[in-house]
Amino acid sequence: DQQVKQNSPSLSVQEGRISILNCDYTNSMFDYFLWYKKYPAEGPTFLISISSIKDKNEDGRFTVFLNKSAKHLSLHIVPSQPGDSAVYFCAASAGGGSQGNLIFGKGTKLSVKP
Amino acid sequence: DAGVIQSPRHEVTEMGQEVTLRCKPISGHNSLFWYRQTMMRGLELLIYFNNNVPIDDSGMPEDRFSAKMPNASFSTLKIQPSEPRDSAVYFCASSLGGLDGYTFGSGTRLTVV
Numbered sequence: 001d002q003q004v005k006q007n008s009p010s011l012s013v014q015e016g017r018i019s020i021l022n023c024d025y026t027n028s029m030f031d032y033f034l035w036y037k038k039y040p041a042e043g044p045t046f047l048i049s050i051s052s053i054k055d056k057n058e059d060g061r062f063t064v065f066l067n068k069s070a071k072h073l074s075l076h077i078v079p080s081q082p083g084d085s086a087v088y089f090c091a092a093s094a095g096g097g098s099q100g101n102l103i104f105g106k107g108t109k110l111s112v113k114p
Numbered sequence: 115d116a117g118v119i120q121s122p123r124h125e126v127t128e129m130g131q132e133v134t135l136r137c138k139p140i141s142g143h144n145s146l147f148w149y150r151q152t153m154m155r156g157l158e159l160l161i162y163f164n165n166n167v168p169i170d171d172s173g174m175p176e177d178r179f180s181a182k183m184p185n186a187s188f189s190t191l192k193i194q195p196s197e198p199r200d201s202a203v204y205f206c207a208s209s210l211g212g213l214d215g216y217t218f219g220s221g222t223r224l225t226v227v
Contacts, residue, residue, distance in 0.1 A: 041220065042220055043207070043217075044157070044205070045218070046216060049214055089156075089157060091157075101162070101170060104149075104156055104157035107156060107157075
């Protein structure tokens with residue numbers, strides 16, 4: 001039973017355009033959400049996070065939006081660059097941003113075409 | 115800092131053999147996590163330690179899996195006996211408080227034939 005779902009296994013976008021990666025969750029106790037980025041043969045690296053008390057968090061080209069009523073979050077990358085091509089994992093926790101069990105989605109592979 | 119170091123990077127073993135995966139966390143980090151990545155299930159938490167003490171091992175799939183953290187700078191994940199369905203990439207991560215601080219190693223790709 002997947003508590004964090006990334007329903008699109010892959011996404012292809014043209015360089016310079018917006019990439020939108022989606023994530024849904026089922027556990028209403030989740031209160032902290034993160035996105036990780038993973039290149040081949042490397043471990044995931046932290047990208048951006050958002051607490052459930054916010055609905056938006058922005059860091060440079062990356063913005064995460066949270067819709068608690070829909071139990072949905074999305075990652076926007078604008079503008080997309082070829083170096084953004086990677087697998088993106090959505091993760092959630094009920095730990096309020098402290099230590100706890102991070103539940104990951106299965107990932108979405110983003111390909112940014114030059 | 116060299117980051118989280120995992121060894122070996124690749125392991126190919128025969129069914130029934132014992133496999134030991136190793137992890138050296140970032141110095142000063144007080145939490146360590148073992149994850150397994152498969153196509154079917156994505157990234158799953160197997161076990162995590164806080165200050166060398168196992169806190170949650172509910173993700174460990176079977177008794178064939180065991181993990182230890184004898185000191186703050188070393189952890190092992192052992193599978194005995196190994197089975198083909200254990201084939202996956204195993205990641206170790208460490209953290210010093212706060213979810214944003216998870217640092218993952220490069221993983222060990224395990225193939226059991």
